[in-house]
Amino acid sequence: MAAPTLSPSVTNELKELRIVLVGNRRAGKSSSGNTILGRDEFDTVGRTAQCVKRQGQVAGRQVTVVEAPGWWKNYQKEDTPQLSKIEIELSVSLCPPGPHALLLVIRVDRPLTQTEKRSVQKHLELLSERVWSHTIVLFTRGDWLGDTPIEQHIESEGESLQWLVKKCGNRYHVLNNQKREDHMQVTQLMEKIEEMVAGNRGQHYEMERRRGKILEEKRRGDEEIVNDKMMKVKIERESLRLQMGDSLHLSELRIVLVGYVEGGKSSSGNTILGREEFDSVGRTAQCVKRQGHVAGRQVTVVEAPGWWRNHTLEETPELTKNEIELSVSLCPPGPHALLLVIRVDTSLTETRKRLVQKHLELLSERVWSHTIVLFTCGDWLGDTPIEQHIESEGESLQWLVEKCGNRYLVLNNQKREDHMQVIQLMEKIEEMVAGNRGQHYVYICDSIHLSELRIVLLGYRRAGKSSSGNTILGRQEFDTVGRTAQCVKRQGQVAGRQVTVVEAPGWWRNHTVEETPKLTKNEIELSVSLCSPGPHALLLVIRVDETFTETELRSVQKHLEHLGERIWSHTIVLFTYGDWLGDTPIEQHIESEGQSLQWLVEKCGNRYHVLNNLQREDPMQITQLMEKIEEMVAGNRGQHYETERQRIEILEKRRIEEERVKEMMVRGHHNKSVTLKIFLFHFIVAHSLAFYCMDCQRLRSPEVTGAQRSQEPRGHRGPEVRGAQRSQGPRGHRIPHQAALLLYKVDP
Template identity: 50%
Template sequence: MAACGSSPQFGVQFISEFRIVLLGNKGAGKTSLANMILCRQTTSPRSTAQCMKIRGVAAGRLVTLVDSPGWWKNFLVHETPEFQKQELVLSMAHCQPGPHAVLLVIRVDALYTEKNKQAAQQHLELFGKDIWKHTIVVFTYGDRLQDQTVEQHIESEGETFLQWLVGKCGNRYHIFNIDRYRGTQVKELLEMIEDMVAGNGGSCYEMDKKCLYEVKEMKRVAEEKANKRRMMVQEQRNVHEGHNISLSNIRMVLLGYRRSGKSCIRNNIFGREIIDLKRTSQCVKTQSEIAGKIITVLDTPGWWKTLTARDTAELDKQEILRSICLCPPGPHALLLTLRLDMPFRDEELKSLEEHMGLLGERAWNHTILLFTHGDLLGDMTVEQYIESEGKDLKLLAAKCRNRYHVLNNKNLLDGGQVMELFKKVEEMVAENDGLYYEMHPRTYKEVRRKWRLMTKKSKMRLKVKRRRMISSVKGAGQYLTELSLILLGYGEAGKTSASNTILGTTDFGFKRTSRCVKRMGEVEGRLLTVIDTPGWWKRLPIEEMPQFSKQEILQSVSLAPPGPVSFLLVIRLDSSFQEEERRAVKDHMNLFGDTVWDQTVVLFTCGDWLGDRTIELYIESEGEALKWILEKCGNRYHILSNKNQRSSNQVTDLLKKIEELVAENKACCSMGMWESKEKTGRSLENVQANERGIQQQTEDFDLDDDVFTTDMKYNIF
């Protein structure tokens, strides 16, 4: 490292002009801190999209500050877009020969997890491992500590991230109260920087020149390619300009992965916050007149960003297909949404192609890429983003014939961006000879047939369930003062979250369970023992599972105290359940012996995903693999929404079902095992017989009927 224009004075390093770079996650308060250090009176700080260099005077000293874009707190470095990582690295180039200090800005009132620690470490080490020698942790929003000191906060239980972070920075930290200015805060910070520079031998931090050159070159090449792309797209639009048409009504369907911003787009298009920004679980149709045109927008459920179509629940796939038919005679445009603040890689492309493949290859002729969160681009163009992200995004743009558009979700008043989108839709329709997207007639009939069969079967299953509920009320289970529950299931099924929900605590934490965890608590007057177990791989045969993992799962029984024990088989609702999953569940459950099924309730997590749909519709849509599991458990199942832990009813109802199960098992034991099996299987045989009859009836239906309705808030199309 090079000496940086400073000279020793009275044992410290006197700096004539400070050079400081601010780093941190989004929302940490970097821009507010920069304004406070330089006493700048500005409007509410916006998200920093690109490096911003500011010069001024602080505590009587010249200061150059470089504010940099923040990363998402929960995102590792590979989850940050390439252009943002380049901007981070280039922040060093804005204060040559290098910064005296890097201020890592941390909100004092935020919670931090192990993943947040990894994210901070990975983003800082983009600059090299020596960066820590020149870094000071700056805590913002110090007033939120109230009577607690920052030292007490760092050492407090559960704040291991802060202890690690401060240790990495040589125990250098400072606290700022952003809401109230105090001049001593800035003066003390500058003195701390001088001490640090002195401790580093009078040197500032210099980025590796080769690395800096490579990043600059990558950005230069991306800008050149972006200019060529912009000219190519404009020429492409000019070719069709004389053939454009004006549509009196425009029908559009929004498609994309979860949290891509689809629901926000509806607010943008209609110019007001009319949409509840909850996850879209079913198709939502919005229609209004804009600039003399009737605009119809269909929002659809999203899929997981990197998972294949086979991992997506059948109900979600059916909703995507159904959306096309809810805006007859067909949509003019399919708007495929992507976030600009996330990278786009090979796994995202494969997932997206598979889900678009549900609509057929012709769908690409009617698709426009719609980038959301456009405010995060700053002065960059969308073409620069496309070129910096690499081949996968460029391939996707090519599949859409280089039709793309950017929306700033935070600027609902900018009608120009929406009118430009309408213009691009009309250009695409003209390019398609005035045609909208139509589903193939064969696919149309198959979707209708499948939907009818599912709804018929789900209604029958619901009737059987209601009959069982009536009979269970007549012979309700005995109230149990003590109860032991063992949660089983594949990894990421939601066992740990469900355990927390049942006990109404966070005692199980939120990390992946690698060993059995036992917790006790009082729930509804009962002494409840809940045991969380390690999950197995969802589709991995039991033969490939390590022996110690199987032993750990079996160990759960020895942790349960003497008395009634029930097993909760946890399955998440928002993903598919197929034959491989069934085999894995069967083999792992059979570790406990054949009678384990008689003591098991299927616990469906992610209950909020269902929306207004019934659990019976989900069961019928998933098919035979899931129904086999339920039949083995005597069709005992319960839904839990881990996002709604305050709802005590869902836990109360679960405990009642378990008490009924315990009572049923006691009765069965007294009658003999063969009689027990006969009794529990009787209702299932009735269901199966009814299903066979429904199948035959459905096949006899005229599939050309225009309308088919059910009593579950569903029209077929």
């Protein structure tokens, strides 16, 4: 891409230049303004919350520079607060009659993604489509390029940056704010602006007068409303304090922090307690409780896990919802205040407002009487009153603040040394408690103790299902030596509950569902029908001492989904071989194992439990398991898992048919044996009679003498034959005895 050339014939030097700096946050707008004016005029430390206008003499010209507030580079226009968008629009009216140039500030040391390109486009087009004709791309961090030409960088960056540069008429300039003494880079920028103005026939950018008038009127109207509200709130607070007197001060405060992920709950907890107590880097997966002395009060702070701000209640994992519900029980007898943490630098859309409402109402409708909106990222506001932000944001945020009884406070977690903001928060909590007649929040838990629990153990072979069943029931009920080929059902009394445990046959851990025998798959499906009307929990048994691979994940997923997609809402991952972990928390193991195990745990609503089957005498691990099952049942609104009756009926009929066929086969084998016996009996009898007749005929022969007959043994009722002749003659008398022995050898 060729660099734009300067043409003296079309460039007229302007005695006055009006410039507006626009772009995302931390792009270098303030530093660029200082470089252009040759001195420190713009604050490069804090955020620019409102438009800032500065002037000076530069290269023989009177230069006016206006810096507009920036947006987060990954935010779309809808995510940016209304106040910032209004300031961007008004920026062009601060250098009347309008700017000669808008400098779109982009960092050269970071790639411009497709998302960021769309963000730039939508934010800039707040000023209308005509703005592009008056815009130059100003690349900052020019030292990062070294000897690389900017054209080579643009070419290498791909379509997003190339599109943006082209949209600005291929106008661009590089600024190195580390070399402010290099006046040539500023002189060249002035010349490029003048060339663009010449190309625009000497015209500057001008906002539509009607739009400017509307924005000014809205700003003035909002300021009047804000002033009225601030005065009203002040009067109400003073009146309440006069009524309550010294009784308002509480020696102990219990606080729960709730809100979406990345809202700033952990940082706020640290600011309240005045030290690092909560992890502000990783995600909070379970409730965290910390305590300390704050402004003469014993303060307990509980942080509940957050939900993703664009996720519906149904998309939020069951474990997260359970933890939110449990958070209020971690500071007994109940919290004085729930702080609903909302980022002030992000717009609260109607969709997000509904999500906040649904998640908070997990704690019942009564929760709103004990809730204060805690705005974080307070530095973003600058000198703008929070009331002005609330008013400008529109109905969604206003509804939320009103729902919380118009109770709100701004916290700047970047200024932890400012103790006054925490003291003000304590006072607002005390005022709210006074308004609630001294009452704290009490959560009536829907979770109840179940007198009966029905459990199904599932998993691959040799995972420890039988041992786990024995540990749960507290005695040897399942065979831990041989393989479980068919479902086994056992019952017993456990921790005051009637517990039914069904063990389903396992599959080979590396086998696909297609490789698993049909009989095993049928047994897995039938297992849930053996504890009618259905199991409260399915425990998916996984060995903690073996790596869980991607192949095994697919195998588990496919085998479990034989029971339908709904199965995951009723499943807890049961880790066996718990002794292998030692002192390592199971959460650390899950995190270190990677995506496969993390996916499985998350699919089960982040419900898991560790069992050490070598310590069966430890009843606490079973009691905790029972409680986790009850929490899950409560989260499922008391419902157990129930498979389709039609499917179960089909499987039952198939099993009955298979047993009938097997019985017929056994009976058929028996009939064949009887037939063979009868055939042999008739054959032997006929054969014996034939030999007997032959002997009779021979003995009647005159060749046999009486003496010979008299020598036959006594008691012989047949023809008398001598021993010598008998042994040499036909053995007809021996055949029946041998045949009888043969008949007894036939397998019935």
